[in-house]
Amino acid sequence: MNRILIVEDEDDIASVLVDYLRHAGYQTERVADGERALERMLQEPPDLTLLDIMLPRLDGMEVLRRARLHGTHPVIMLTARIEEVDRLLGLELGADDYICKPFSPREVVARVRAVLRRSAGGAAAPASPRRLQLDDTHWRASFDGVALNLTRLEFRLLQALSRQPGRIFSRAQLLDLAYEDSVDVTERAVDSHVKNLRRKLAAAVPAHDTIRSVYGVGFAFEEPEG
Template structure:
């Protein structure tokens, strides 16, 4: 059965490219050009995933997302040319599953679609044995990757623990502060960047070529284990 993807984009050239790439990737794309039409389609016949532009005529993308989340949790990836951090944080709070910034590579969009659909499907299935490449021992504050011990500070451990518990979820810096720090009021959000940099360096030092922590520009970070 073909997976239907709703493309909500008012710019014809961008929409045409996305539709072509999605169809070539084996999906069944459907395009609408305004927010009101998008909301009607998403309510009447929910697609497997929606690519939703933020700036739309008749009804903006944030309003569409806010309304649709009252009815279902089908995945939504926001497409935006707006770079303000507050806009992206609002989208995440409303329930966006990912962000892609314009100008973007259509191949990247297809990759994001695959990743989000894969995570969505995994959440709907019975729990399967976890990928044990990354081992966390909460009692001893120890972590290892591929059998190699990671020498982490307690803050680094708690940060990795918070990220890895929900693979694929995008956490804002303020959310990570609340999860990983005993007193978030005493540190700045930029401290998270420093700890993530250290985590990446230590994980790479084990010989792993995979980038386990993805940066989402203007928003925060997500833990993304390898596809295998």
């Protein structure tokens, strides 16, 4: 049974998270301040930590920074602060995902499942061949055998995103990874190419949002299961 550490100083929110996660089959522990959270994360690392940013005694960003000096277990940040600098700082410090308040408890459970699944890596038995296929020799991409007919730039973007499913990439990171030519391109140009990627992927996987947009941060590739 996976153990989830919930770091949240608001009793009502913490209670809801505990109830939903326990109902989903997780073992939970809740602490209400940053110093206690850091102590628990270092002394007895959980399988995943839900970490609020606004905490007494030590804020969540500092907790994450110190925890990452000693360990790499998954951390999902809970925040009501939507400024881009906070989000990007959290990702650079090693946050695995963000959830903004107010949130749906069901969404939290789904995100927890997804992050734990990614962190398990290759421990699980191999499944069927990956649904997304990329041929970087001929710049060809397909999903479930359906050709996506991507431009080279769209191919590079999809390749960068799909190499680490679930990881949130900022626009600046995607520019560095996908734009190999020395051309003057703004970060917002990524939005247009991602929109085209979504349209082409939707033709192959209409029931799933394969590229998730994270407001104020960037984009993540979410490969459908099955």
